[in-house]
Amino acid sequence: MKKWFAVIGDPIAHSKSPNMHNAWFEEMNIDAAYIPLHVKSENLESAISSLKTLGASGWNVTIPHKQTIIPFLDELDPLADKMGAVNTVVRLQDGRLKGYNTDGAGFVHALEEVIGKDNKDQEVLLIGAGGAARGIAFALQLFGYRKLTITNRTVEKAEDIIVELGEGKAMSIKEAEQSLGKFGIVIQSTSVGLANGEVKLPLSLEKLQEGAIAADIVYNPLMTPFLLEAQKKNVTIVNGLGMFVHQGAIAYNYWLEQYPNTNNMIKRLTEELEQLI
Numbered sequence: 001m002k003k004w005f006a007v008i009g010d011p012i013a014h015s016k017s018p019n020m021h022n023a024w025f026e027e028m029n030i031d032a033a034y035i036p037l038h039v040k041s042e043n044l045e046s047a048i049s050s051l052k053t054l055g056a057s058g059w060n061v062t063i064p065h066k067q068t069i070i071p072f073l074d075e076l077d078p079l080a081d082k083m084g085a086v087n088t089v090v091r092l093q094d095g096r097l098k099g100y101n102t103d104g105a106g107f108v109h110a111l112e113e114v115i116g117k118d119n120k121d122q123e124v125l126l127i128g129a130g131g132a133a134r135g136i137a138f139a140l141q142l143f144g145y146r147k148l149t150i151t152n153r154t155v156e157k158a159e160d161i162i163v164e165l166g167e168g169k170a171m172s173i174k175e176a177e178q179s180l181g182k183f184g185i186v187i188q189s190t191s192v193g194l195a196n197g198e199v200k201l202p203l204s205l206e207k208l209q210e211g212a213i214a215a216d217i218v219y220n221p222l223m224t225p226f227l228l229e230a231q232k233k234n235v236t237i238v239n240g241l242g243m244f245v246h247q248g249a250i251a252y253n254y255w256l257e258q259y260p261n262t263n264n265m266i267k268r269l270t271e272e273l274e275q276l277i
């Protein structure tokens with residue numbers, strides 16, 4: 001029987017996940033379909049019940065349901081449990097629902113696709129302490145990046161994540177600007193500068209180390225104001241598209257036990273996004 005998958009969220013029309021997963025099904029000869037479903041918060045419970053009744057094999061979860069879906073699941077992967085957020089649901093053989101979070105691991109896979117796995121000793125600066133940053137912080141720790149500093153406009157939120165991690169440190173934006181030169185990897189995870197074309201940075205990059213690695217989680221535009229500024233310092237750039245593709249690939253692997261081709265997908269989506277500029 002044909003399998004089917006979905007992404008649930010509000011809004012959902014802009015999601016690139018259906019194109020990506022359907023292209024992978026075709027490439028890998030999987031008889032399956034993946035559809036976007038617009039689910040408002042007040043309909044979450046009935047939507048999950050319908051997904052079960054109609055036999056979905058799994059689905060992705062996006063804003064605003066990543067936290068609120070948890071009470072409706074039967075089991076949580078330990079990382080999703082720590083993060084308190086789910087972006088992937090798997091319907092197990094016995095019909096129970098298991099929640100995963102592939103966002104943070106997707107980021108680390110994408111980072112390592114560009115810089116390899118030999119940079120785990122670097123000092124890492126994570127800018128931002130929202131939902132995306134939490135996922136990345138836990139995944140960095142899991143993958144062996146143990147020298148983590150988090151900076152955020154509201155420094156208490158950075159401190160909270162550090163307490164949960166049990167290692168690393170939090171600092172103010174001012175302190176991070178002053179000590180920027182010691183960080184080999186700098187990751188931008190805030191939503192600063194995304195609103196109506198404003199060009200703003202979450203912090204000054206004046207002291208950014210030459211040859212550092214600068215990563216952003218935003219992929220539209222591919223080159224964010226942060227990456228454009230960082231590029232002036234001869235750094236290695238990691239844009240947010242790899243994270244998006246790898247979070248999808250890890251979800252695909254949970255559903256179908258095969259890892260799809262991420263390189264081709266990144267190339268294809270890069271071309272699509274470049275045409276939009």
Ligand code: ATR
Pocket residue numbers: 127128129130131132133152153154155157189190191192202
């Ligand atoms: P997400 O789930 O995408 O991480 P979020 O949880 O709303 O979104 O987090 C947004 C992040 O961007 C936070 O780190 C936020 O900083 P605060 O915790 O201080 O709010 C940061 N952010 C958003 N707008 C900002 C701005 N204008 N200046 C500085 N930081 C900003």
